[in-house]
Amino acid sequence: MDFSLVALSEDDARFRDEVLAFLDEHVTDEVRRRDRETGDNFDEGVHLAMGEAGWLAAELGVPGARELDRVRRRLWDLERRRAEVPWVTWGTTGVVFPSVLRHGSKELQDEVVPGVLDGTIRLCLGYTEPDGGSDVASCKTRAVRDGDHWIINGSKMFTTGAHNSRYVFLITNTDPAARKHKSLTMFLVPLDTPGIEIQGLRTVDGDRTNIVYYSDVRVHDRYRLGEVNDGWAVLLGPLNEEHGVVDAAGDGLQDVSIMTHQGVTMATTVDRAVEFAARPEADGSRRVDDASAAYRLGRSIAKSEAALSAPHMFGRVAIAQTMRDISPDLMDVLGSASVLSAGADGAADEGAAGYLYRWAPLCGIYGGTLEVFRNMIAQHVLGLGRPAYAPPKTPVAAG
Template identity: 75%
Template sequence: MDFSRVELSADDQAFLDEIRTFLATHVTDDVRRRDRETGDNFDHEVHVAMGAAGYLEREYRPEAEGGFTRLQRRLWALEKRRVHVPWVTWGTTAIVAQSVERYGSPELREEVMPGVFSGHVRLCLGYTEPEGGSDIATCKTRAVPDGDGWIINGSKMFTTGAHNCRYVFLITNTDADAERKHKSLTMFLVPLDTPGIEIQGIRTVDGDRTNIVYYSDVRISDKYRLGEVNDGWAVLRGPLDVEHGVTGANPDGLQDVSIMSHQGNFMGTTVDTVSVLAGRPGPDGRRLIDDGSAAYRLGRAAARIEAALATPHMYGRVALAQTMRDVSPDLMDLLGSASVLPTYTDGAIDDGASEYLYRWAPLCGIYGGTLEVFRNMIAQHMLGLGRPNYSPPKAKAS
């Protein structure tokens, strides 16, 4: 492994200076405070400013089409992470926009894509249903043909960002009698200002806002259909693979190796903060780090985080989420009672970082599917083991 410092060319250094100035101007303490208060993980002014500066399109496009170079892309990602840019809604927008470009009609592409790059059009994911859990193919939200359009009825849970988005990438059931559930699905890009749509906010334990969205006799034109009728699984697979983290990283080292690296880096930064605090003398002159058990636990946490950050593909997603669940209570235990105070609270020993990490950890094992689901996917598709059997055990013969 090469730990040497990357020497930037004059052009790349100028780019780094440019984006640092831009981010310092737009991602202020007020933006970060507002994001914590709302739980939106999105800021309209910051997002539109990125669009106006051309950064959204350059991040979205490959280098051959005018996008960032590989090194610029890495610098941009790291700087956004360093200043805590509210980012989730752009993440879902970029994922869905790929499907719009690939499967949408020319009319739909013209309606959607310019606004995506200006920052005024955002897209969210309408997958999970209240009773569906992680198996999104058990979709019960119905789309029924109606002349040259469709009528949609149903509901979706955890549609994060819906209240800040223009469209939802919606999975529907268009053939209730299909023998195979994957052959009954059709994807739509539904305008969220359509009559019959109701968005209700839900706050999760880590303070983030997500939504439940109800669809009651929602009428849309067929132009909003993506792909063929009952072939929605083909449209969905690409975005789903990206969300699950099953796409491979480029071996040049200028890319996160796992989709959960954002969470992993926050976890690493929190451990660094706790380590600094552990090295400061207390009122009695003693340092926490001088206690062998405390030093061991901090070292173990740092080692596990480094190993998880270096774990690629879906394995990395599981490693990072499980590490966060294991490390976060250890950090709070080391810091003591002051670690239960949240960010922006007087007396919070590490400005609430450990407390937030502890509340964030359970959610990181649920995003896009639970840890149990991903472990089953690894066992079945990567290790060649059989499908999990959830049927009750057979009664023993008396």
């Protein structure tokens, strides 16, 4: 593995300065404070500013947009994360956008694409159902054809960003009698359609997600993506991206795992904990001088670096598991003040370690649980057999 630094040209250095100036102007302490309070992981003012400045179009690589070569794209990604840009709703928009271009009608593209590029339109994911778990193909939300329209009934869980989005990338069942992967049809449903109700849910880390109910929602056929009952083909690309099934580029200028954003937050939290532990206390002592504390911090750094270097689905599992492993150690080193949230008087490291501890379980279920991904690695990478979940058979007694 090559850990050498990439030397920036004068033009690239000026580009980085432009990025930093933009982020300093728009991603303020007030933006970060408001994001912590709402749990939205989205700020409309920042998002619209990114659209106006051309950053959204540049990220999507649309023709005529600001061109980001490999180095500049890496600079933009790194600095955006360091600035803590609220990102989730743009992340889901970026996942869905290629499917709109690939499978949507020209009429639908004309309706959606300009707003995505200027930031006024955001897209969210309508996959998981209240009793469906990680198996999105077991979808029970029904879409029934009625002439040029479809009538949709059902509900979706964990539709993060729905309250800040204009459309939902919705998986429906259009043929209950067919095999489950042959019964699905995808739609891009306008969320202001009558019959849609969005209810907010707070997760243990303070973030907001949603449950969305669909009651006799009438949607025109132009909002269908792909062919009827061929929704799995439409869904597979976004699912692969969300699952981290991507090949790393040889130049090292690409995220090697879909969970890199979360991994950078983890690494930043470790840095803050080390900085806090290195500060002299009232008696002149430092927590980092305690051998046990130094060992835990060192182990957390090593585990974080290893997880961030793991590619593909391995990285998704490694980062989420490492969060669970190191966050209790960080909180122990920082002491009882680590349970205080950001902004509270006396909060150690601005509540970062405590937030990581609460966030870790959720990172282990994004796009599927760690157990699902471990099974996928075992089957599809290591070539092992399918897991057997049935209870072992009781041997029959002889005689």
